[in-house]
Amino acid sequence: MSEISKEYSELVTRLLPHRENPFLAIISDIDGTLTEDDRSLSPPAFQAVLDYAKKIPIILASGNTLCFTRTVSKVLRTNAPVIAENGGIVLPEYDGTPIVNDSFLPEMNQAIMVLKEHFEFEIFDSYDRKTDIAFSKTLDVEKARNLISGSGFSEISIVDAKYAIHLVGKKVNKGTALSQVAEILGISPKNFVAIGDSANDIEMFHEAGLSFAVGNAPDFVKKEADIVLEEKFGAGFAQALLSLDKAGALKLKK
Numbered sequence: 001m002s003e004i005s006k007e008y009s010e011l012v013t014r015l016l017p018h019r020e021n022p023f024l025a026i027i028s029d030i031d032g033t034l035t036e037d038d039r040s041l042s043p044p045a046f047q048a049v050l051d052y053a054k055k056i057p058i059i060l061a062s063g064n065t066l067c068f069t070r071t072v073s074k075v076l077r078t079n080a081p082v083i084a085e086n087g088g089i090v091l092p093e094y095d096g097t098p099i100v101n102d103s104f105l106p107e108m109n110q111a112i113m114v115l116k117e118h119f120e121f122e123i124f125d126s127y128d129r130k131t132d133i134a135f136s137k138t139l140d141v142e143k144a145r146n147l148i149s150g151s152g153f154s155e156i157s158i159v160d161a162k163y164a165i166h167l168v169g170k171k172v173n174k175g176t177a178l179s180q181v182a183e184i185l186g187i188s189p190k191n192f193v194a195i196g197d198s199a200n201d202i203e204m205f206h207e208a209g210l211s212f213a214v215g216n217a218p219d220f221v222k223k224e225a226d227i228v229l230e231e232k233f234g235a236g237f238a239q240a241l242l243s244l245d246k247a248g249a250l251k252l253k254k
């Protein structure tokens with residue numbers, strides 16, 4: 001990677017104390033973190049993943065389907081477990097058997113019927129989703145939330161992941177999935193650095209040892225992260241990795 005520029009130096013200084021106890025793995029969101037606003041893969045993020053995935057596990061954690069997330073892990077050569085459907089699915093290794101967290105499914109299937117009675121929306125990838133229902137941002141999220149809780153559904157909630165709205169299990173998220181991945185890798189969630197951009201990243205921010213929000217994250221998401229990056233989208237992701245490396249805060253394979 002090229003030399004770190006001057007604007008990173010303050011961030012590097014903040015990260016220096018972590019040199020004593022370097023992080024063992026990275027967990028990153030995909031949309032809005034490795035991609036640009038139009039969802040195209042960000043060149044600086046692509047380069048950073050290529051450079052670092054050989055040296056430290058990079059776990060992709062997405063609200064997208066397993067099929068999508070697994071394929072992204074192949075083309076980015078992360079060669080590590082992946083998290084899909086906002087934590088509903090954990091794939092321990094590329095050709096492994098998925099762990100499916102879906103105890104709330106009966107309630108979710110009832111809730112989507114109730115939502116359909118009150119709102120117009122398009123369901124995404126229904127043929128491919130097992131634990132999470134994703135739909136278009138054509139409904140009022142607050143009204144939908146009130147309808148769901150007012151209808152007595154206690155096991156599910158609604159999260160706005162910026163690119164889609166998701167009906168998810170209340171006790172299943174990228175943070176709970178991070179704990180499952182940590183167990184698979186035999187390390188603590190606190191050994192992870194988390195990087196993300198949206199509401200569906202907040203639980204993994206809390207679960208990880210250190211969290212970064214990319215500069216494009218909304219304020220309520222930035223507030224939940226330990227560090228807010230100056231750079232947006234994939235340039236923010238690259239900024240996080242470069243500054244961690246520069247500070248010696250990552251345990252990298254030679």
Ligand SMILES: O=C(O)COP(=O)(O)O
Binds near residue numbers: 029030032163164
């Ligand atoms: O599926 C979405 O809505 C967003 O996906 P992400 O979690 O990779 O940002």
Ligand SMILES: [Mg+2]
Binds near residue numbers: 032198
């Ligand atoms: Mg995102």
